[in-house]
Amino acid sequence: MKKEILRFLRETEGYVSGQQLCDHLGVSRTAVWKVIQKLMEEGYQIEAVRNKGYRLTESPDILGEAELSSIRKTRWLGSSIYFYQEIDSTNTQAKRLAEEGAPHGSVVVAEVQTGGRGRRGRNWVSAGGSGIWFSLLLRPEILPDQASMLTLVAAMAVTKAIRRVTSLDAMIKWPNDVVLEGKKVCGILTELSAQIDFVNHIIVGIGINVRRQEFPPELEKVATALEQERQLHVDRASLLGKVLEEFEFYYEKYLCTLDVSLFREEYQELLVNYGRQIQVLDPSGAYEGVARGINERGELLVACDRGLRAVNSGEVSVRGIYGYT
């Protein structure tokens, strides 16, 4: 009931009378009052005025299930939300939930990750209250080798959402980072569980640095947070809600064609590497070239000595040589 009341308060201009809430939910005034009390204990500022009713004036900076459900505007993504105050890693937890049968579109969120992971087993710094650490559980009917494009869907979604909510000039660093002024503000870790020709599930893990946190020295030069770049306050729940909306939007475009052709141009406009000299760390030898955008399969096109090459994220790493790493 908490999330229904929260949603009702949020969607109503001005005051909501206790009677309206009772009618809407089919419960007693006492029941409504108890929930209002509980919300206030959690940090929601709710004005209660005699003969007028209740009005939500401020929400706390929390990512709980009721908060997220009450602001959710998606059709299916996030219809199940699993929130944890502390978890080892939202990706690992999402995998566990997937094995137990959690549905397509489930979202796993944690305030603190004690063992947040990056690519290839690297750590991901994720202290409490400083960011948004979450994972999306997807069960698309695609072939395993089509899964990696979901990293591009996620990068699009996060970049668009940051731009809409904060007006910061977020850009995509292909394939799995979002950057601000060349510094990483978001990382994406897509993990696949598959049989030979069948996807069991895909977990898209997303970490967005929101508040300034103490990064280890080696990260200080390459990592940043949204609020570090300019004087602004970012409401984490609103930003997460917006990311889910954008993800749903681009995911459905992806499903139409099973490639990125329907948002390829939009993606390229946000591609920080575009037109720049980059270095491709190919296992068979590093080489340099100029990034010329992406192809329909989401591969990075690199103009180099040997002509135009399509770089598969499965084969190489890419390092910008002008400021980004």
Added chain:
Amino acid sequence: MKKEILRFLRETEGYVSGQQLCDHLGVSRTAVWKVIQKLMEEGYQIEAVRNKGYRLTESPDILGEAELSSIRKTRWLGSSIYFYQEIDSTNTQAKRLAEEGAPHGSVVVAEVQTGGRGRRGRNWVSAGGSGIWFSLLLRPEILPDQASMLTLVAAMAVTKAIRRVTSLDAMIKWPNDVVLEGKKVCGILTELSAQIDFVNHIIVGIGINVRRQEFPPELEKVATALEQERQLHVDRASLLGKVLEEFEFYYEKYLCTLDVSLFREEYQELLVNYGRQIQVLDPSGAYEGVARGINERGELLVACDRGLRAVNSGEVSVRGIYGYT
């Protein structure tokens, strides 16, 4: 200590004196006697003769960790064995253990699977005592799209092991079945957990039907068991031990070249589809052709109207039209 004593008894011709066991293990005679007692309670027949010592005359039909460890001849595969009297699915359990950090080469075995799985979420019938249900946990440094060839490694290993232990004419039905007289006696389910360009782990699940079990009517015509085909008794632990040996052998060949070229010819000799008319159930339309073996990537080569096509297990199903399904 149980597995050391068992191994010692097994590897010794004739009698092993109590003193030898004490010296070998550095424990007292009483301690040795207690373990011998325990083994006898579990069904091991151990002769104890005064002034001679102990001799193992018969092993019970069990797949426990001590039994398997004592007969293991592999170098690394099965160095950790997880045995369960009953589990939902050995593949699912292997995934859980993998997430908890179980090492490369772990083997998960169960007497009964309550939710055994086949490809694409199908069921796998796996009653207690009637077969060998197990999963191998592997952590190779390969790219995700090289993982599907491990199904071929497993099919090779099972077919060879069955032939060595029983002299039955087991054959491979590409890509993931082993058949006897055209009927399925073993199924393989390879599952991958991966990042874009990094394999977290691979689980190779193998189910071998050993004793006749009650199959559902729709399976009666297409499934069989080793002991159903001829009057013979198969020791499950020995067969499992042999499968592990053969798997290790072909797995290492696979790792040398990261394809199946080093055992391609051997594989083709065991391929039941070879030279036969088959039907390829391609999503874009079924077609018929003649199986001409496999290529180095483990794809089935099919000669059809449009020439020779390489059929990727990721794209099609194959159904023999003369007797096999």
